[in-house]
Amino acid sequence: MMSQPWPWYIAGPLIGLTVPALLLLGNKSFGISSSMRHICAACLPANVPFFNYDWKKELWNLFFVGGIFLGGLLAAQLLAAPTEIVVHEDLRNDLAKAGLNSYSSIMPQELFSWQQLTTLRGWIFIVFGGFLVGFGTRYAGGCTSGHAIMGLSTLQWPSLIATCCFMIGGLVMTHFILPFLLSL
């Protein structure tokens, strides 16, 4: 159990429990992308009104993402699955056409590595993708945790709209743009 990948019906409810855990530990609403805004406010507020607030009052959010980092470290060091990641055959075939054949890590090594930063394809996947995630989540006012999980758990319809848009954006990218990007 500890060294095998966990099934969705174990992982999903555990993630859902984050919602009451944060609420009951200190009245905190579950959300992760805001941490990046607090980092901006702490490091480079630069007279931008959006970043000139007392970020220390949101310090809990930075402790939370620091914990996520540590959890990733612990799981990788102590509980890592020894086997290769198993993916759907069609995906495997499509990725092979783009020259992606490594399944030893959680991400394809041919796309996400320091060497790839010198290629256009690697730059798009590592740098441009990250920019879209940061800009988009803040513009949307939340990410998968804040909108999809916390927002839908509290039955807020703006979060439903945001979640649908996350999915539409992801589907458009995966089916219409990614094949081209992977072929670069």
Added chain:
Amino acid sequence: MMTNTSQDDLNLRSQDAICVNESELARPWYFNLKYALVGVAFGVVFIKAQIVSWFRIQEMFRFESFHMYGIIGSAIAVGALSVFIIKRFNIRTIEGEQVVFHKKEFNKGQIIGGLMFGLGWAITGACPGPLFAQIGYGSTVTIVTLLSAILGTWVYGYIREKLPH
């Protein structure tokens, strides 16, 4: 730092954010360690259920696996049930405060920004949470992705007034 009243400051912090809650209690910094512990548990689940895997996100968007839908769906179900119980029985925090929920107002950003994030999500295979877990897992190049995401957040803040909301 501008000289804001605390209400102004709260209003500003609440802009485009879902997870801002103002506790009346002033506590020393180490009280935040409990949130780090929740984060650790969360990060372990992220890795163990391969939620942070680029491949799993691709399978999700290609409808080739139920895994991610099951995770997000059951997380929402458990979250919603917990919120219902907290409201129904008026359960208070461990420090005795009343649990506060914030209503989310609709604006165009949820559509435009949501679409942009969706595009980025399918490229990087990660939403903001998994970025932190991937770095912990040992994918050091994800530090660049995270820095770029922080830059994206900063640029949004910089041009925020000019964007449709």
